[in-house]
Amino acid sequence: MNTLDFSFDDSPWERFLAGRQPGDTVNAAHFLTLLEQETEEAVEDAFAALEAKRLLLDISQLPVKHHQGQAALRLRQEAELAEQGMDVSGLSETDPLRLYLEEIAQIPLGEDEATLAEQAAQGREPAAEKLMNLGLHRVVEIAREYAGCGVLLMDLLQEGGLALWQAIGTEDYLARRDSAIRAAMARAVTLQARANGVGQKLRQAMEDYRAVDERLLSELGRNPTLEEIALEMHMTPEDADTVRRVLEDARMLQRATAPKEEEAAGEENQAVEDTAYFQMRQRIAELLSVLPQEDAKLLTLRYGLEKGLPMTPEETGKALGLTVDEVVQREAKALSLLREEK
Template identity: 60%
Template sequence: MNDLDFSFEDSPWEAFLRTKRAGDTVSAANLLTMLEEESEQAVEDALQALEDGGLNLDVSDLPKAPGSGAAALRLRQEAQLVEKGLPLEELEPNDPLRLYLEEVAQLSPSGNEQALAAKCAAADERAMETLTNLGLHRVLEIAKDHVGLGVLLLDLIQEGSLGLWQAIQGYREGNYAACRDYWIRFYMAKAVFLQARANGVGQKLREALEDYRAVDERLLSELGRNPTLEEIAEAMHISPEEASVVKKMLDDARLLAQAKKQPEPEEEKEAEEQAVEDTAYFRMRQRILELMSVLDETDAKLISLRFGLEGGMPLSPEETGKRLDLTPDEVVAREANALSKLRSER
């Protein structure tokens, strides 16, 4: 092990995903809140972890903000069209969505996809083409389920088509239809998730969590009992459905916190082994401190705060910046330079 191969405590999103198993469903609202102050690289890492772990990303709990402008108007129009069954006559003759729908309508909607998938696994290119054409009908059906979540229908179809191709290329055995639907939904959900992040939904959800806690405590004091979900929703001026989403996020956060506090059985039984680990940890910390002696005082403090080297929780760039009177961008830049300097000292 080289001198810099030490690990730090998991970030909230990493700890959250570690509690999940293949096939489990992850709340997009929960994950988005945890990643709200993280870097774009962390967001990419989180989505990759979902993909690698075979997890489902549920975007149904993300708020449906009406928005404004041409894009919002188009989103509302598409939602109305889907409710009517996507009648082509209500779209302009040269509308890209209409042209695409007309093209897909000409493709055969039926075929033995399981048999074709088996041929694709043997690198049969003609079978791949046929299976792709068949799958485009399914892409359209799944895209309809995601309309109204901030991404235009044609963009959803494009992302779903990438997921379809991932399914075809990666299929080896088993239920092809389940594999196909998973990848189509995952790619669409990822697009919705990233759009929600770009729209600042994570910050809004974080504020909703804080408001929910405050209202819950105030009503408890005023009523002398636990308030109902409807009472909290009314006080927050949101719907009971929206309040339910926020409550679930709070409940999940509490469960995660409890899980992190519970010691592993082996830790309770093997005190002697733990003492050895503590000694190794002490030596590792000493080595880290020696390495950090090459940094100036500000950068050394910055690294300690960012990675929790002083015994506390790792801080975000924004929290670290407040401690050191730096902007988040300055924190990120100085951190990168400091780590580069540390690596050169190994």
């Protein structure tokens, strides 16, 4: 009788989180690419795992959704509102956000939160309610950090308020209050990005970036600059840099989670990689000894020969105290010497 073969291997996001320590920060853009093929139930599990480990999502590299019409206008208005310290005078007198913020502004401050937190942890409801009211001021302050990121402020405030309420009554309330609020807001922004297809778009962009990087390397005989890659991909250098960083995270995850036998096989096959990218790195590694020490160091950084991650001309310049133009010129000259030596 035939038996069914079920596989219970961990998913990419589970392997990724397994290597994280409590308090670590997770790149939200990279996390979305790991969730691209997952079901809604699995996505809920992934965010629950984030919360359980107290991992905070960094949304700074999430591509900003270019909303249109009233949505775009409102998000820009709210971003300006946050920059101006939540001054609601420019909003309509009947605007729900204005009414809500004015109501919170009337809540008096000055009570001892530490004492209230102890009482709330003992199950005293009046203390919990006072703590909730005081905490709403902090929710508003933190919401300013996420304004304009694709989620309306009222939604951010509601998510933050719910996280605040769930934190009240815990023994370490004051220590984890802010992180709990930020986690809830970052989750809302990340889920909105997922709904906009950011994970799928980023994965395709990562594949395009790698292909363009390798093609230009072959054509130019040197690592292409970020600007050159961005031009080929028809995107801004800022967007290309976001893709590059997410790609680097994915490469590090792949190396960190690869089974030992696969890692050994990868090392064995490394010498015979037939892509232009790995051929160039191999040639440079063999011929560096013919170069001046400074030029050898420059190429080592540019091609990632020490840590496996190539550096941009900007990063190399900072490491060596050179300008971008100097890095590009010296790199081209060094590669020319290598080709002559070969």
